[in-house]
Amino acid sequence: MALLQTRGLTARYGDFQALFGVDMELAEGETVAVIGANGAGKTTLMRSISGLLRQAPEMVHYDGRQIGAMAADDIMEAGIAMVPEGRKLFPSLSVEENLLMGCHRRKVKGPWSLDSVYALFPILKERRHAPGTALSGGQQQMVSIGRALMSNPRVLLCDEISLGLAPVVIRDVYAAFPQIRASGASVIVVEQDIGQAMKIADRVYCMMEGRVTLSGRPGDLSREAIHDAYFGANA
Amino acid sequence: MIWVDTVLQGVLLGGLYALFALGLSLVFGIMRLVNLAHGDLIVLAAYLILVLTTLLDLGPFMAALVALPVMFAVGWTLQRLVLNRVLGTDILPPLLVTFGLSVVLQNALQEGFSADSRRIPAGWLETASVPIGPISLGVMPLLTFASAILVTLALQWLFYRTALGRAFRATSDDPATASLMGVKPDAIFAKATGIAMIVVTIAALYLGTRANFDPTTGPARLIYAFEAVIIGGLGSLWGTLAGGIIIGVAQTVGAQINPEWQILAGHIAFLAVLLIRPRGLFPRAFD
Ligand SMILES: Nc1ncnc2c1ncn2[C@@H]1O[C@H](COP(=O)(O)OP(=O)(O)O)[C@@H](O)[C@H]1O
Ligand SMILES: [Mg+2]
Numbered sequence: 001m002a003l004l005q006t007r008g009l010t011a012r013y014g015d016f017q018a019l020f021g022v023d024m025e026l027a028e029g030e031t032v033a034v035i036g037a038n039g040a041g042k043t044t045l046m047r048s049i050s051g052l053l054r055q056a057p058e059m060v061h062y063d064g065r066q067i068g069a070m071a072a073d074d075i076m077e078a079g080i081a082m083v084p085e086g087r088k089l090f091p092s093l094s095v096e097e098n099l100l101m102g103c104h105r106r107k108v109k110g111p112w113s114l115d116s117v118y119a120l121f122p123i124l125k126e127r128r129h130a131p132g133t134a135l136s137g138g139q140q141q142m143v144s145i146g147r148a149l150m151s152n153p154r155v156l157l158c159d160e161i162s163l164g165l166a167p168v169v170i171r172d173v174y175a176a177f178p179q180i181r182a183s184g185a186s187v188i189v190v191e192q193d194i195g196q197a198m199k200i201a202d203r204v205y206c207m208m209e210g211r212v213t214l215s216g217r218p219g220d221l222s223r224e225a226i227h228d229a230y231f232g233a234n235a
Numbered sequence: 236m237i238w239v240d241t242v243l244q245g246v247l248l249g250g251l252y253a254l255f256a257l258g259l260s261l262v263f264g265i266m267r268l269v270n271l272a273h274g275d276l277i278v279l280a281a282y283l284i285l286v287l288t289t290l291l292d293l294g295p296f297m298a299a300l301v302a303l304p305v306m307f308a309v310g311w312t313l314q315r316l317v318l319n320r321v322l323g324t325d326i327l328p329p330l331l332v333t334f335g336l337s338v339v340l341q342n343a344l345q346e347g348f349s350a351d352s353r354r355i356p357a358g359w360l361e362t363a364s365v366p367i368g369p370i371s372l373g374v375m376p377l378l379t380f381a382s383a384i385l386v387t388l389a390l391q392w393l394f395y396r397t398a399l400g401r402a403f404r405a406t407s408d409d410p411a412t413a414s415l416m417g418v419k420p421d422a423i424f425a426k427a428t429g430i431a432m433i434v435v436t437i438a439a440l441y442l443g444t445r446a447n448f449d450p451t452t453g454p455a456r457l458i459y460a461f462e463a464v465i466i467g468g469l470g471s472l473w474g475t476l477a478g479g480i481i482i483g484v485a486q487t488v489g490a491q492i493n494p495e496w497q498i499l500a501g502h503i504a505f506l507a508v509l510l511i512r513p514r515g516l517f518p519r520a521f522d
Contacts, residue, residue, distance in 0.1 A: 071414070073414045076415055076416065076417045081415075082415050088409060090405040090412070091408055092405075092519075100398070101401060101416045102416060104402055104405075104418060105416065106417055
């Protein structure tokens, strides 16, 4: 039984339909990558799961509940935390205050705390009193990931954590994932940049124009199949 | 010596204006809501204190203490039932709604209390003063000023030292991302307006004991409050206190030169500060 599942998830912005019946699942302890070109609907999918966009209740199932129509704050309390696209640190808050916002509502004891987040990203401890937005892009991404971990979530959603970061920085950020995974969290990483995501994922979904065009284990998918699913067969 | 006295009286008067302004500043800082009924809510609180002094036979300070939770509930309910529904990217609906509320409050108070001006009796405190050298300062103005400083300190502590204050600032930055942290923006806004009404009640205590008020007194207080908030830099609490003091000093100095210039001098100070620092004295770094 999957921990998190979307069933025929559709989403629209006014007249524009962004998702057309997306079926996807995430098992307990699993790491799944969702890849797709810009505009494929990845962020819409993440926002629909996290409650920032509210859909029909039965479109998202989590831990035996229908959460498709729940509010974002209740979904976070239930154990789904998000690292939003663009990092979204609170500019008026220091690094440490940003981290503490992560457990503002959901105060579940577990592997993650200020100490363990600082152990995962030591640079954040050095800069804990700086305004979050004074940090470099990579460090801000670490704050955003750490902030989501602070609630000891069962599911961690990461939307394009490599966006706008240099390759060496992306490697540093992704270096945290083996530990995050070992802590027991189930993870969905959304990426346009296929490389890093494929390395840490147990399974991959490829999206194009609001639909899942391919899914499977990274090792089982040929480059060609991924290319076609990502860009379309005629590209 | 007369000028020292004038400036000191102005500083103390500024404490009253700061109290008018701090609630406005708090609400604006957190939810970008300009509450045009703020002055009328101060007058409402003044009538509540007045009623409590006679009804329960309390002194003004005890009556204000009883009024605090009542006004918190008024603010909380107002935010929940009315203001949360009109907050959004468009700033016009909340302006219209609070303007309407201002009119409703004034009319309701006229209906309930007539247009006669009233005053909250403060007994011997009304005329008590402490001599400091050749200058004598009123006890009520001193208490007002001390309260303004205490309220600023308390709000500052709340904002920067508590989990609730952290959530206030986060929600003010970005309500959607705050909701990803488990914050309910509507609930946060209701608490903020409740707290603003606590400040309003403290302002009402001093407004009502130091001067006469009637149901239409609100809008004039609102203008001083606005000026203090804007001079201080929108959303900055210490800035608001400083803004109140600047208006107060300008008014007493103006009045000293020519009694007819009191109000005008305050407005001129406001314009002068804006000319020199268009974003106020202590603008927030992020807006
Ligand atoms: N707020 C919005 N209003 C209208 N259309 C939107 C909005 N957000 C996204 N879209 C559209 O929905 C589609 C999917 O967007 P998105 O989910 O952000 O894709 P991705 O994250 O894969 O780049 C795109 O065509 C985009 O233009
Ligand atoms: Mg996206």
